Each structure stands twice: as C-alpha cells, then as structure tokens.
Amino acid sequence: MRAAGVVRTVVGWSGTLVLLTDEAGQTEGVRLAHLLSEADFAVLGQRSVAAGVGSAAVLDRLPGEVTERALWWERQVLEVIHGLAPDAPAGAVARPGFDPAVTTVTSREQVKAAELRAAGHAVTVPTLKRQRQRYEAGGVAALVDQRLLRQPSRFGRVDARVVEAVRAAVAEATDDSTRTGGYLLWRARQILDECHHGLVVMPSQATLYRLLDKLAVGLHTTGSARSRRSVASAPSAPFSRPRVFAPGELMEMDSTPLDVLVLLDDGTPGRVELTGVIDVATRTVTAAVLRPTTKSVDASILLARALTPEPMRPGWTQALAMSRSVLPHRRLADIDERLEHAAARPVIVPETIVVDQGSVFLSRNFRSSCAFLGINFQPTHPGSPAEKPHVEKLMSAVGTLFAQFVSGYAGSNTERRGRGLEAKALWSMLELQNLLDEWIVAAWQNRPHDGLRDPATPGRTFTPNEKYATLVESTGYLPVALSGDDYIALLPTCWKAINAYGIKHRHRTYDAEQLNPLRRQPSGNTAHKNLWQVHHDPYDVSRIWIRDPDTGGWITVFWTHLHRDGLPFGELAWDHVRAKLPDATQAEIAEAVQALLRRANRGPDPTPSTSKRDRRVRARTRSTTPPAWPRPEPAATPEPDTGTTPTGAPDGDDTGQALAEVIPLGVFDPYLEATKRW
Structure with missing residues (x-):
C-alpha cells in the first residue's frame, strides 16, 4: 500500500491497528483511520477474490x-498496473512513463502498447485495456x-434419457451373469421403449458403445x-480405519476355499477351506485351520x-522359537x-471379533x-467385505x-488351472495343516507389512512380531489360560455306543x-x-x-x-539343544521359509504304489501331527495295541521286540468233529 508518499507492505493487523513494513x-503500527x-492513500496490487482462487x-x-502466452500477458499487465515488472529486483524504480505516482493507468497503457508494437507485437491500446x-x-x-477452459460434456450430445437407460442396464448387470456389451445396449433400448414409448431417437451404434465404455468404466x-x-x-463414503491401540482389541475372521488339491480322508483329491483369524493392531494370524467344509464347530475351535x-514341533528349525525372536x-x-517352549507366534486374547454373514459364524x-x-x-x-x-x-x-508354492496348486479359477494335478504328489489335509502352521510362524510373522508403520517415521515398516512387542510394552499381557476341560467343552459333540471293542x-x-x-x-x-456323549x-x-x-x-x-515312534523328546533334551544355539537371525528365518516352500513344492515322498485304492488305504491309516493345544491329563495313559511290546523291552531278539509264545494248532479231523454235539 502507499500512504504519505511511501510504499509499504501490510504484514498484519489487530482491530484497527495495521502493521506495516518498508523496504x-x-x-x-499505524491506525487505519490515519x-x-x-491524500495519496492507495492499495497497490489489489485483486478481486475471484482472481486469486485457483x-x-x-x-x-x-x-x-497457451500457458506461456498467458504468462507473457500477465507480465505486461502487471507493469501497467504497478509500474514495475513482477521480476523487478528489490529497490528498483519504475521506468519513465510507468511511475504510478505521476502517471495514470490510461497513459501507461498507451506507453506499453507503443513499446510492444515497436517490439513486433500487434497490440493496440483497447486490446491492452481489455x-x-x-x-x-x-x-x-x-x-x-x-x-x-470450457469443460466438454461427459457424454457429448447424447440425449440424457438415453444415458439414463444405459446406466439402468449397467446397474441391472451387477448381480446378473456376465454378458456382452451388445446385450447391455439391447437391454437399454428395451428400458427406453418402456419408459418413453419409442419417442426417443437412439444414436448410432458407435456412439452407444462409447457411452457404454464411459458408464461402465471400473465396474x-x-x-x-x-x-x-x-x-x-x-x-x-470415504474409507476409514478403525482406531486400535492394543492387541486383541479388534480381530477379524473369515473362511474361503484354498486353491490347493489335497488328499481327503477317503484318499481322493479335493479342495479344502481355510478359516483364519487376524489381529488388526498387529496383523498377527493367531490361528488358521483347514477343513473339507467349514462348520460352526470349526470356527469355535479356531477361537480356542x-x-x-x-508349540515347537519336531522338524522345525530352532530359529522359529519364541525365545529367539523379537518377542519379549x-x-x-x-x-x-x-x-516356555512356544513358537514365535503371539497369544492374543480377542475382545471383539468381526465376521461376515456366513451361516457358520451366525450359528448358535x-x-x-x-x-x-x-x-x-x-x-x-x-x-460388505x-x-x-x-x-x-x-x-x-x-x-x-x-x-x-505347494504341490497340487489348482489356481484361483478354472482358467488358471493346470493339467494332471491329481497325478502329482499331493499332501494330506493334516500334513498341509502342519505346513501352513510352520509358514505362519516362519514367513508371515516375520514379514514387514505395509499397514504396520511408525507414524513418526512412516518410511519404516514393522513385522507382526515387532508390532506386538511394541504394543505389549504399553498395554501389557493378561493370559487367559484355557484349560483342557475348557477346550474339550468347545469341541463338537456326537453320541456313540460303548461296545465290547x-x-x-x-x-x-x-x-x-x-x-x-x-x-x-x-x-x-x-x-x-x-x-454316550463323545467329544472329538x-x-x-x-x-x-x-x-x-x-x-x-x-x-x-x-x-x-x-x-508312536517312542523317541524321547522332553524338556531336558529341548533345553540342552537350545542352549547351544545362538539367537535366531534374519538369515536363519529366511532360510527356514525357503526350506519350507521347497518342501511344500516337492510334495510328500512318493511311494511304490500309486493306485487310487492304495492311496485311499494310506489316507485312512495316516496318523496326525502332535496336538497344539492343552489337553487334560488322563488317569492312566494306555499304550496303543500294536501287537508288540514297546521298544527297549528287556527280553526279545535284536530288534527289541519280545518273542510271543508259540501255540501249535491241532490237525483237523472231520470224523472226530462229526461225533461232537453242539
């Protein structure tokens, strides 16, 4: 602004007090009334509100x-208005004929127009004024x-009623089977005739297809x-993230088919369903199970x-133990x-579980x-997924x-499915469950997730185990010891007779x-x-x-x-081996993941017999992996009836098995049998 012959800049104000600074x-600070x-008070560089908005x-x-031409005109116009070019250095004075203190805007326009014409630009005074x-x-x-600058119409000159008809046809196709664009345009003509009785003229076929592409983009x-x-x-509405601050505050559960063929209990190949639960705060997968068909009892067992x-299982590398992880x-x-002897997967007690409308989760x-x-x-x-x-x-x-990476991968749909999958070496459902549990501990829990970032340093990502270790420091850990009786109470129930065998x-x-x-x-x-009530x-x-x-x-x-293999695997042997191993490194964990994927891709060891009947027999007699949850101790654990004495018996041959007493069979005499009375 200019006042009393001095040009100063307004840097602030409070009420009627204006804060000014000079060159x-x-x-x-000067009162606004002063x-x-x-007499020469003027606001220099004043622009309307519309001029400064975007x-x-x-x-x-x-x-x-076009942009360069507009900026060139802006430079000329600013010198006419203020007397100085926009890039003039500090302390510069106006050129002769452009000083606002001694010249008028009209005279400056005439001088600028003459200067531009001399430079070869066909600019008149009225043009410069406009x-x-x-x-x-x-x-x-x-x-x-x-x-x-004029925004063209999104649909050109197409009648708005035609646009609404095509939009209605696209909306109808949401829950219907997939059809071609020709059917959608045919359906749009029907809708248009039903609403306007043939009074609307349809555009050309090419115009309709362009209209369909615009209305169906991204759908x-x-x-x-x-x-x-x-x-x-x-x-x-805009997407929003739930505000969770503690492990278990919010967890989500879902079930979906797994794209892997496995050997079912009857020895035939089939698909299984994966049911899992994940903690939102830490992205920890607390449990994931495989079943041929998910039932409500399976979801209940997943909670348990x-x-x-x-637990650490035989064959797992010691790098996967919780004692060698980042977890406290x-x-x-x-x-x-x-x-004490758990794997590197946190135990998280759920407070709230979010599920979909599936009958499995809505069941009593x-x-x-x-x-x-x-x-x-x-x-x-x-x-609402x-x-x-x-x-x-x-x-x-x-x-x-x-x-x-698993042998028997079937692809997400039939178009991605290969040939001869049933002839490959397929894992049983229980074996694949063991591989999945190992993968969760080795790969998922140690993999940085994009959703786990530090707000102060958003460039760094955390793994689920690292995030859990961070949050548990502030929220603490309260164990919910699920006893064996509690776990059995959640198992499915059936009713059986107790026979002699x-x-x-x-x-x-x-x-x-x-x-x-x-x-x-x-x-x-x-x-x-x-x-009798039986829980299984x-x-x-x-x-x-x-x-x-x-x-x-x-x-x-x-x-x-x-x-049972009969090999001792107690806490003493566990602690002895673990004491000789250093803490797990990232390289050890990465090698464990790669070994797991290679083993899963190779499939189970082939056997000499590959007939369908033999595979069914092996599937029926295959035992399970060790249990991974608490069990009540039986009063007296019986040894399974294998027909032999346990390994390490004092009497027997070199194989460690006791010799049974030989009882010879008598010779069958038909004449003697005929004299007997039954």
Missing part, C-alpha cells in the same frame, strides 16, 4: 504454448481463450462377476486355538508358563463360544505367498481301560437313545473324550491303531 525491514486520511492452477491443464480488466477480474486464467460390467459384485458392494500357544519371551514366560454354536470366552461378537452388514478388509487381504496373501467313530476304533465299567451299558440319556477334535484323530458319569470329568480314549 528497509522496519515495522510500524492511513485512510492520507486461477493459476487452471494453466496446468492447458497446452504449453487484458488488464480481465486480469483484475479473473487473474491469469482470464488471459486465456475461454473456449479452451467390470462385461468382466469378472465376482469383481463386479465386490466393486458394487464397496461403500460410497487362538488362545493357545503354538522371558517376561511373557514368567507370566504365562505355557510360552459360534455365538455361544464367543459368549463363553467373553468375546464381543460383531457381524458385518450383508454383502470391505468392513473386514484385513482378513480379506490375508486370504489373498495366503494364496500368493504360500498356496502357489470300544467306540467306533468315523471308521476308527477307540478304546481305553477306563471304559470297562461302561461297556454295553446305557447312558441313561433317553433323549439320545441311551448313547476334527484336527486330531488320535483321541476322543467321553463324559465320566461318576466324576463329571473327561475320559481320554485313544485310537487303537495310533503309531
């Missing part, structure tokens, strides 16, 4: 030569040909039906597994002794399990990071000495035909449990054909 940097009373940003979408007025009204964007209208429904179910530490193992083991069994464990059950809205995005991403990541369950025979008083006896439960674990076929009618506890009944 020397000296600041002075400034307005000066005018310069308009040039970004214009051609380069450009100045445009600039003062609309900024630099007003110096451009307004036809270039997968003629593409994948699953992608189309997924896009349609996405919320229209999430509350139980993952020693302090956690002092609180929860179950973590799963709801009662959540109530039994004190978990807040939170279902999503129908058709975006409300549980973390577990959806987990299921996709399992397919790309694990499943495609034991209990028959899924073509397997289970027997124990504790069943002697109950053999061939009615249970007294007339509602279930006097059968779908993930462990080595044993079942019978409710003891006297004590109310559980009787552990083992599978009669369960084979």
